Amino acid sequence: MTQMRYEVRLAGAGGQGLVLAGIVLAEAALMEGHLVIHSQNYGPEARGGNSVSEVIISDHDIDYPRALGLDLLVALNQRSCSDNLPDMKPDGLAIVDSTPVKKVLWGKVLRVPLQREADHTFDDPRVVSMLALGVLTPFCPLVSEKALTKAISDRMPQASLEHNLKAYQAGVASGRQLQGDAHFHELEDAIEV
Amino acid sequence: MTQMRYEVRLAGAGGQGLVLAGIVLAEAALMEGHLVIHSQNYGPEARGGNSVSEVIISDHDIDYPRALGLDLLVALNQRSCSDNLPDMKPDGLAIVDSTPVKKVLWGKVLRVPLQREADHTFDDPRVVSMLALGVLTPFCPLVSEKALTKAISDRMPQASLEHNLKAYQAGVASGRQLQGDAHFHELEDAIEV
Numbered sequence: 001m002t003q004m005r006y007e008v009r010l011a012g013a014g015g016q017g018l019v020l021a022g023i024v025l026a027e028a029a030l031m032e033g034h035l036v037i038h039s040q041n042y043g044p045e046a047r048g049g050n051s052v053s054e055v056i057i058s059d060h061d062i063d064y065p066r067a068l069g070l071d072l073l074v075a076l077n078q079r080s081c082s083d084n085l086p087d088m089k090p091d092g093l094a095i096v097d098s099t100p101v102k103k104v105l106w107g108k109v110l111r112v113p114l115q116r117e118a119d120h121t122f123d124d125p126r127v128v129s130m131l132a133l134g135v136l137t138p139f140c141p142l143v144s145e146k147a148l149t150k151a152i153s154d155r156m157p158q159a160s161l162e163h164n165l166k167a168y169q170a171g172v173a174s175g176r177q178l179q180g181d182a183h184f185h186e187l188e189d190a191i192e193v
Numbered sequence: 194m195t196q197m198r199y200e201v202r203l204a205g206a207g208g209q210g211l212v213l214a215g216i217v218l219a220e221a222a223l224m225e226g227h228l229v230i231h232s233q234n235y236g237p238e239a240r241g242g243n244s245v246s247e248v249i250i251s252d253h254d255i256d257y258p259r260a261l262g263l264d265l266l267v268a269l270n271q272r273s274c275s276d277n278l279p280d281m282k283p284d285g286l287a288i289v290d291s292t293p294v295k296k297v298l299w300g301k302v303l304r305v306p307l308q309r310e311a312d313h314t315f316d317d318p319r320v321v322s323m324l325a326l327g328v329l330t331p332f333c334p335l336v337s338e339k340a341l342t343k344a345i346s347d348r349m350p351q352a353s354l355e356h357n358l359k360a361y362q363a364g365v366a367s368g369r370q371l372q373g374d375a376h377f378h379e380l381e382d383a384i385e386v
Contacts, residue, residue: 023212023233030235037236039258042219042229065232065259157350 004060006142007067010053010132011084012076012097017129020155022053025133028143028151029057037065050080057142072140074132075101076114095135097128110135110178117174118167127167134171138179145172197253199335200260203246203325204277205269205290210322213348215246218326221336221344222250230258243273250335265333267325268294269307288328290321303328303371310367311360320360327364331372338365 008025010018019040026038039054054067069089075081076097085094085106096104098111112135118128130152137145149165156164201218203211212233219231232247247260262282268274270293278287278299289297291304305328311321323345330338342358349357 019216023216026233026235035236036234038233040216040219040231041258042223042231043254044228061236065234157352159350159352 004058004142005062005068006057006072006140007070007089008055008057008072008074008136008140009067009070009084009087010055010074010129011080012051012074012128013049013080014051015126016051016076017126018051018053018076021129021133022055024148024151024155025055025140025143026057027155028147029055031147031150032143034059034142035062037062039066050077050083052080052084072136074136076128076132077101078103093139095132095139110139112174112178114171117170121170122163122167124163124167127164130164130167131171131174134168134173135175135178137172138175197251197335198255198261199250199265199333200263200282201248201250201265201267201329201333202260202263202277202280203248203267203322204273205244205267205321206242206273207244208319209244209269210319211244211246211269214322214326215248217341217344217348218248218333218336219250220348221340222248224340224343225336227252227335228255230255232259243270243276245273245277265329267329269321269325270294271296286332288325288332303332305367305371307364310363314363315356315360317356317360320357323357323360324364324367327361327366328368328371330365331368 010022012018022038026036029036034057037056041052056062067087070087070092071089073084073088073094075084077100081096081101081104093108094104094106095110097114099113099116114131115128117131118125133148137148152164152168203215205211215231219229222229227250230249234245249255260280263280263285264282266277266281266287268277269290274289274294274297286301287297287299288303290307292306292309307324308321310324311318326341330341345357345361
């Protein structure tokens with residue numbers, strides 16, 4: 001019997017909204033009927049300005065509550081990327097912000113200009129985490145766009161909700177485009193993932 | 194060498210604001226210079242309507258990221274109380290909402306009408322978690338009122354911030370009063386804590 005367990009880590013600087021993004025992802029997975037643990041680690045790295053938000057989704061009781069092998073990593077800066085790649089599953093997917101993250105020693109990578117999109121298209125650096133949640137949606141098999149939209153609506157302050165939902169939807173559109181992008185699949189083939 | 198580790202669990206119904214209260218407590222502890230892990234467990238209990246938010250505060254690397262023995266439990270309903278008392282440290286303190294929680298098989302207990310205060314004094318059931326954070330403040334040695342006030346201000350939506358801070362301050366005042374309450378100490382003496 002296969003025990004389904006899916007691990008996501010969102011890593012970036014403090015203030016990029018990853019704490020709430022992790023909670024939104026966890027609450028969406030709960031709506032889909034899964035068991036979930038969300039952990040927010042405020043370790044030495046957090047004190048140095050970085051934040052790690054981790055969501056473990058399972059259909060069975062979660063015996064060990066921290067990541068054993070990441071299926072999906074979102075890294076919003078170079079250090080967050082370098083520090084967390086060692087925790088990936090062999091076929092895990094890394095989604096990185098292409099402006100600050102130049103060096104990714106990993107095969108299965110999506111490069112998306114997340115912060116640039118937040119700053120320029122939305123004129124609001126804080127929506128970067130909503131964009132990231134959108135981009136990961138098509139790649140995360142256990143959480144639907146519908147559940148994530150509901151979870152964002154439940155959790156975000158009313159005043160900025162429309163703005164955040166627009167950023168989320170723009171992220172979903174980017175994610176879908178990348179999913180269909182031949183280059184991504186060629187890259188996978190090339191490294192025999 | 195003593196390794197300081199302090200564990201807090203906030204347990205109650207979904208919608209009582211315990212997810213954010215846990216984050217606020219974790220962020221306040223971080224401001225005080227500690228290492229912190231906040232976990233939000235969306236297990237079978239969460240699906241049944243209850244929520245458990247756990248904060249582990251330490252001055253050393255946190256090897257095991259879930260509670261080993263609770264120093265402080267806040268329980269906002271009977272089931273949250275009964276289910277979580279077995280995880281207490283022998284001298285741990287339970288703070289319970291005195292209206293719904295009638296039966297507490299524990300010695301070191303503070304009974305506070307948290308939800309009634311939220312409903313009647315603040316006319317807003319959702320501030321119950323801010324009241325709870327306030328009540329626990331004088332009993333939690335690692336997090337100051339100042340840091341918690343800052344963490345609430347950073348995390349709560351601007352529109353409801355003043356309201357939430359007032360509830361927090363009312364909670365702190367109740368906690369201080371209870372701390373000085375002879376009855377509480379008598380009870381402790383009686384059970385030889």
